[in-house]
Amino acid sequence: MGMLRPMEYVGGKFLRWLDEAGELLLLFLQSALWLIRPPFRFRLLMKQMEFVGIGSLGVTILTGAFTGGVFALQSYHGFSLFGAESLVGSTVALALTRELGPVLTSLMVTGRAGSAMAAEVGTMRVTEQIDALYVMAVNPVQYLVVPRILASVAMLPVLTIIADFVGIVGAYVVGVGLLGINHGIFISKIIEYMDFSDISMGLVKAAFFGLILSLVGCFKGFYTSGGAEGVGRATTRAVVLGSVLILASDYVLTAIMF
């Protein structure tokens, strides 16, 4: 004893990580398979859309508004050094639609809904409710996982577009209202520099992040063990892993798309 074996430690970690990545991928494939098999569970889907979408509306609006506002304030300070205040609106709009809207919205929804998915599914695991589904010949992936993934993939773009819009309004309030940028210039520069593709690609990202946060939430829940403590652990890990994967895949998606 005494000697730390760094290679062994790193190797072991890496193998466990690989194992987990494999299981996550498997759950994704199973979900895709069960998605196309009848029955289609419309009511469960609506319930999840309400939970993910309507339930995250408040936090999305707050995030969007303050992000847009503070971003306008910061960029105004920078741009005013060389008299480019007119670009504040378009800068904020581009950053929001391409990056901050989808990423921040998804991170907020991960904290709110991804964690709840892990907790709910995890509780069902440790109290044998998932076993009860199997016994009653109902596939739990179809019953629990598919509606959560579909709802998240559908609602994240909706939430993102709301965050984008509210963010630009926030920037307008700060830029035009507080800092005195000309109203016409603020708007016209946004229209001049922003393409439809900026918005649409941001929404594609959002849909992908929706897939990640729900898949990770369900995955951590589905493989929970160890009672209430295990559920707590699953919840925390779902948020951490979900957030990290969102940020990492954001880089990859950005590199591919833009």
Add this chain to the structure above:
Amino acid sequence: MSENGNIIELAGIYKAFGSQQVLKGINLGIPRGQTTVIIGRSGGGKSVMLKHMIGLIKPDQGQVLVDGGDIVRMSDHQLNEVRRRFGMLFQEAALFDSMTVVDNVAFPLREHTNLSEKQVREKVSEKLAMVGLPGVEHKMPSELSGGMRKRVGLARAIALEPEIILYDEPTTGLDPPLSAAINRLIADTQKKLGVTSVVISHDIEGAYQVGQNIAMLYQGKIIAQGTPDEIRDSPDEVVQQFIHGRAEGPIEVI
């Protein structure tokens, strides 16, 4: 398959969790149309054994035959077909805690039958009355006592009138009159519908009442199996100690 054959057969089942070897070569036949009671120490692997019978746990080694088909090696689709013939009461009931009592009991009916909502309601009320729980339809599981939850779980298990019912400790935690009522329900269901039942129980008197067959699980093996009379007269020291509830004997208690 003969009328008196075994509907379920566990053959050479081994199961370990990590380094803990729970089942060490289980051989057990469950006779068709009868009630088999499984007794044994708590933590001895009874629930694990029961879960093997319905494919919730796969053995490390061995076969689980249901009507001659090995469910361990079945596809998900085939296994689902087999599971539809089963009902199961879990030890902690495993009710869906996001649903009311009605929705819990109605769940298998809505999933697997084409009954109208009205017919579903009637069936649910009928089953809840059978387990002695009228009037709790719209409560949530969290509002029920442990014994009530167990009975809702029982109602859910028998909702589809399955051929085979697995009961994991149906009377543990119930008061004596209620235990007697549930034992009678198990016995009646078996007589009326001719179902095969497997019951895990700690309640020896109840076991004698409901079981045509009793099997004892000890240290990962079935050490005795027979009619209540045969078990009562078993020469095995372990069986005698267990059924008489003695602290002294070959079973290490502490």
